[in-house]
Every structure is written in C-alpha cells, then in structure tokens.
Amino acid sequence: MQVLYKSTRGKEETVTASMAILKGLSEDGGLFVPTSIPRLDVPMERLAQMSYQETAYEVMSRFLTDFTEEELKQCISNAYDEKFDTELIAPLHEANGVHFLELFHGATIAFKDMALSILPHLMTTAAKKNHVENEIVILTATSGDTGKAAMAGFADVPGTKIIVFYPKHGVSPIQEKQMVTQKGKNTYVVGITGNFDDAQTAVKKMFNDRGLAEELNQAGYQFSSANSINIGRLVPQIVYYVYAYATLIREGKIKEGEEINVVVPTGNFGNILAAFYAKQMGLPVHKLICASNENRVLYDFFRTGTYDRKREFILTSSPSMDILISSNLERLIYRLTGEDSQKCAELMEALSKGGEYTITDEMKEQLSDFYGNYCSEGETREAISATYYGSNYVIDPHTAVAAGVYQKYLRETEDTRPAVIASTASPYKFTRSVMDAISDRYEGLDDFGLVDALEKLSGVKIPKAVEEIRTAPVLHDTVVDAPDMPATVKKILGIIK
Numbered sequence: 001m002q003v004l005y006k007s008t009r010g011k012e013e014t015v016t017a018s019m020a021i022l023k024g025l026s027e028d029g030g031l032f033v034p035t036s037i038p039r040l041d042v043p044m045e046r047l048a049q050m051s052y053q054e055t056a057y058e059v060m061s062r063f064l065t066d067f068t069e070e071e072l073k074q075c076i077s078n079a080y081d082e083k084f085d086t087e088l089i090a091p092l093h094e095a096n097g098v099h100f101l102e103l104f105h106g107a108t109i110a111f112k113d114m115a116l117s118i119l120p121h122l123m124t125t126a127a128k129k130n131h132v133e134n135e136i137v138i139l140t141a142t143s144g145d146t147g148k149a150a151m152a153g154f155a156d157v158p159g160t161k162i163i164v165f166y167p168k169h170g171v172s173p174i175q176e177k178q179m180v181t182q183k184g185k186n187t188y189v190v191g192i193t194g195n196f197d198d199a200q201t202a203v204k205k206m207f208n209d210r211g212l213a214e215e216l217n218q219a220g221y222q223f224s225s226a227n228s229i230n231i232g233r234l235v236p237q238i239v240y241y242v243y244a245y246a247t248l249i250r251e252g253k254i255k256e257g258e259e260i261n262v263v264v265p266t267g268n269f270g271n272i273l274a275a276f277y278a279k280q281m282g283l284p285v286h287k288l289i290c291a292s293n294e295n296r297v298l299y300d301f302f303r304t305g306t307y308d309r310k311r312e313f314i315l316t317s318s319p320s321m322d323i324l325i326s327s328n329l330e331r332l333i334y335r336l337t338g339e340d341s342q343k344c345a346e347l348m349e350a351l352s353k354g355g356e357y358t359i360t361d362e363m364k365e366q367l368s369d370f371y372g373n374y375c376s377e378g379e380t381r382e383a384i385s386a387t388y389y390g391s392n393y394v395i396d397p398h399t400a401v402a403a404g405v406y407q408k409y410l411r412e413t414e415d416t417r418p419a420v421i422a423s424t425a426s427p428y429k430f431t432r433s434v435m436d437a438i439s440d441r442y443e444g445l446d447d448f449g450l451v452d453a454l455e456k457l458s459g460v461k462i463p464k465a466v467e468e469i470r471t472a473p474v475l476h477d478t479v480v481d482a483p484d485m486p487a488t489v490k491k492i493l494g495i496i497k
C-alpha cells in the first residue's frame with residue numbers, strides 16, 4: 001500500500017515520501033504526516049529473529065513506499081555499520097528493574113545518530129529520484145546533539161552542505177567541543193547569542209522565506225532540514241521501538257502480545273512521537289510516558305490542555321531537552337483535531353502570535369495514550385545516583401529525567417508492566433553533571449579528567465567520539481546574534497560578501 005505525505009496545515013495536496021524528505025517542511029509552514037499509518041504486518045516471531053538492519057527495512061519500507069527495495073536496503077546498510085560500536089546497534093541493558101534501550105552507540109554517542117546516520121543517504125537517494133540539480137543545503141538548529149550528529153552524517157557527502165546553529169551558552173563543554181572540531185569541507189558551525197528556541201525559530205523562518213528560496217535557487221542551492229521535523233528522521237526512529245520489543249521477546253523477557261510501557265526523555269517531541277507511531281502500527285505499547293526536565297511545558301500541556309510557552313527558559317543539566325516549543329507536537333495535535341489542517345493551523349498560529357493555545361476537551365480525551373511528568377534538577381541527580389548505587393549503571397542526565405519520571409509514574413499508578421526507557425545519550429557526553437551527581441569528590445577535575453574518572457567508575461570504555469576530541473583543533477569559531485542568521489547563511493554560500 002502506498003503511503004503519501006500531507007501537511008498538518010495544508011489543503012489536499014500530497015507528496016511522495018522522497019519529496020517530503022527533500023522538502024523537510026511543507027511550504028505552508030506545516031509538517032508532513034503520513035496519510036495513513038501502515039500496520040506492522042510482520043509476525044513478531046519473525047521480527048524477534050531479525051537483525052537491526054532487517055528490522056529497519058521492515059519498518060521503513062512500510063512508510064517510504066516510493067523507495068525501491070534496493071535503494072532502501074542500500075541506505076540502511078550504509079547507515080547502520082561499523083560507525084556503531086556494537087552489532088546490535090541499539091542494545092537493551094536491564095538495571096533497577098527496567099530495560100534501558102541504549103540509543104547512543106553511534107558516531108556522536110547520542111540517540112540522534114539513530115536517524116541522522118541514515119538521513120543523508122535517504123536525502124541523496126531522494127534527490128536522485130526527483131532529478132534535483134541544486135546543491136542541498138541542510139540548515140539545522142541544535143540544542144546540542146542534533147548538530148553534531150547531522151554533521152557527522154553529512155560531512156563530505158557530495159551534493160550537500162550543512163550549516164548548524166547552536167546556542168553558544170546552552171550546550172555542554174563536550175557537546176561544544178564535538179561541534180567546533182567538526183571536519184569536512186561542506187560543514188559550517190555557528191554559535192548564536194540566544195537560546196535554542198531563538199535558533200529554531202530563525203531557521204524555520206528561513207525555510208518559509210520565499211524570497212530567500214529564490215535567491216538560493218539562482219545560486220544553485222536549495223534548503224532542506226535535518227531537524228526532527230523531517231519525516232526522514234521520524235521514520236528511522238520508529239525502528240528501535242519495534243526492535244526493542246522484539247529483543248524482549250527473543251530474550252524471553254515478555255510474552256508475545258504483552259504490553260510494555262515506553263518512557264522517553266522529551267524535548268522536541270520527535271522521539272516519543274516515533275514511539276506513538278510504533279504503537280499506531282500495532283506494537284503492544286500501553287503508556288507513552290513523556291518525561292520533561294524543568295522546562296515542563298509538555299507536562300503542563302498534558303495536565304491542563306493548554307500549551308503555554310510564555311515562561312522562563314531554564315538551562316538544565318539535560319540541555320537537549322531545554323525546549324519550550326516542541327515542534328513535533330504539531331503532528332499529534334493534527335491527529336487530535338481529526339486531521340483538520342485548518343484547525344491545526346489556527347492553533348499553531350495562536351502559539352506563534354500569542355504564545356499559547358488550548359485544545360478542546362474532546363481532543364484532550366484522546367491523549368490517554370500519554371502520561372506526562374517532569375524531574376527537577378535535584379530529582380535528576382537523584383535518579384543518576386540511585387541507578388548507579390542500585391545497579392552499578394551510569395546514565396546520562398537526559399536518561400535520568402526519564403528514569404526519575406518513571407519512578408513517579410510507578411508510585412502514582414502501580415502499573416508494573418515491563419518498561420523500556422529510551423536512553424538517549426552516553427554519560428560520557430555529560431561527565432560534569434553525571435560525576436557530580438554520584439559523588440562530590442570529582443569537583444576539582446577538568447573535562448577530560450572527568451572522562452577518565454568515569455571510565456574507572458563505570459568500567460565502560462571511553463567511546464571513540466570522546467577520545468577523538470581530546471586533542472582536536474577548533475575549526476569553527478563564528479558567533480552571531482539570531483537576527484543575523486540569514487545574512488550568515490548567505491555569506492557562507494557566497495551569495496553576499
């Protein structure tokens with residue numbers, strides 16, 4: 001069955017999967033959504049025997065229906081290879097009675113690698129299929145992890161350039177070092193003086209700027225997006241939920257058909273939306289537990305039905321979740337409206353103009369698949385230390401937010417279904433927060449002193465991604481104000497001096 005894509009804010013027109021991937025964002029400012037969610041029509045006993053790559057093909061081929069089998073298999077094998085430090089790609093680790101789904105075994109040791117190692121291949125394949133002659137310029141706003149993972153994916157990919165904007169004072173030292181040392185002739189990294197939302201808003205504006213698009217076109221370029229608004233990122237993220245379930249079956253931890261709970265540390269709502277799509281495909285998931293940090297806009301939304309971004313932006317120890325405008329929530333809102341693009345557009349307009357919107361009671365009733373809660377900074381530290389002292393397992397602050405919220409869920413509901421926690425980053429990426437949460441004896445150490453101490457403490461070898469940046473030279477040092485981002489892009493592309 002063919003799956004097409006339509007805009008959450010648009011009329012009737014639909015595009016193919018490959019066009020949706022190329023465009024990133026729809027011209028009307030909406031996000032592309034599948035016209036229908038395909039069923040997971042492969043027997044679980046077969047899935048339980050499959051490798052990650054085979055599972056990826058089964059899931060992704062159901063959504064990206066205009067890719068040939070050969071094209072898709074090629075993309076998958078180029079993506080999920082030795083860049084990952086385990087053949088399992090996304091292994092499960094059981095600790096403190098839950099299953100941590102480790103999504104950080106790729107090139108940049110955060111879960112963004114799961115999708116961004118395949119997106120460049122999907123995109124260049126899509127460009128070929130659609131006879132695109134322009135060079136593709138990937139424009140990305142990052143809260144820390146997307147930028148590096150996108151650059152790692154796109155570096156030196158012919159026919160592409162990638163420009164990354166990150167909040168200069170809103171990422172961890174290791175995250176920043178990873179970005180500013182990025183090699184590759186086609187990679188550009190720019191710090192901005194504002195926060196992530198400023199960067200994301202300015203990027204979205206550039207995507208919607210027709211005049212700018214025309215200027216680019218004349219110079220032989222066109223924009224696309226590596227942010228999680230791109231359907232080419234969302235679809236690969238569905239895979240690991242199916243794979244995790246199948247792994248639990250294979251290992252005899254659950255019985256076929258048994259429901260599990262899935263806990264996701266959430267920022268832009270991309271990862272948890274992928275879990276929701278997995279559930280819609282038929283994966284036996286009971287609750288989708290949405291974990292926020294102190295930027296608890298989603299928790300408040302699930303509780304009250306009002307999404308209100310008018311609040312202080314808090315810098316936390318889980319910077320990749322420091323977000324007040326969760327872009328992918330729009331895809332859920334669209335479903336809640338009964339796929340009414342006009343209604344959805346009105347709500348999004350209210351958010352951008354007035355900073356808030358409220359959904360109807362009828363829409364709110366459909367949110368029963370979700371449970372939302374949040375962790376304070378103290379609770380996050382507590383979750384890191386409880387997991388370490390309870391199971392000798394070191395988790396990063398993002399994963400800790402999820403672990404902490406899961407404990408709250410357990411206390412409130414006593415629902416003891418098996419739980420999978422999406423473990424979104426390696427603790428090596430956030431050594432300061434992690435080590436401080438475990439003990440105060442590490443206070444005096446510098447960034448790499450902490451890295452060495454973490455290796456001793458956890459017994460987990462220092463990942464290559466961290467070893468590499470220990471001595472790497474800084475190659476990018478531009479910092480601009482958010483309003484100057486378009487001019488910066490034009491300068492990089494040689495459109496203006």
Ligand SMILES: *Cc1c(COP(=O)(O)O)cnc(C)c1O
Nearest residue numbers: 145267268269270271320424425
């Ligand atoms: C991006 C990111 C998140 C948030 O994921 P969303 O899809 O934006 O909700 C959580 N943890 C880490 C480590 C991340 O990099």
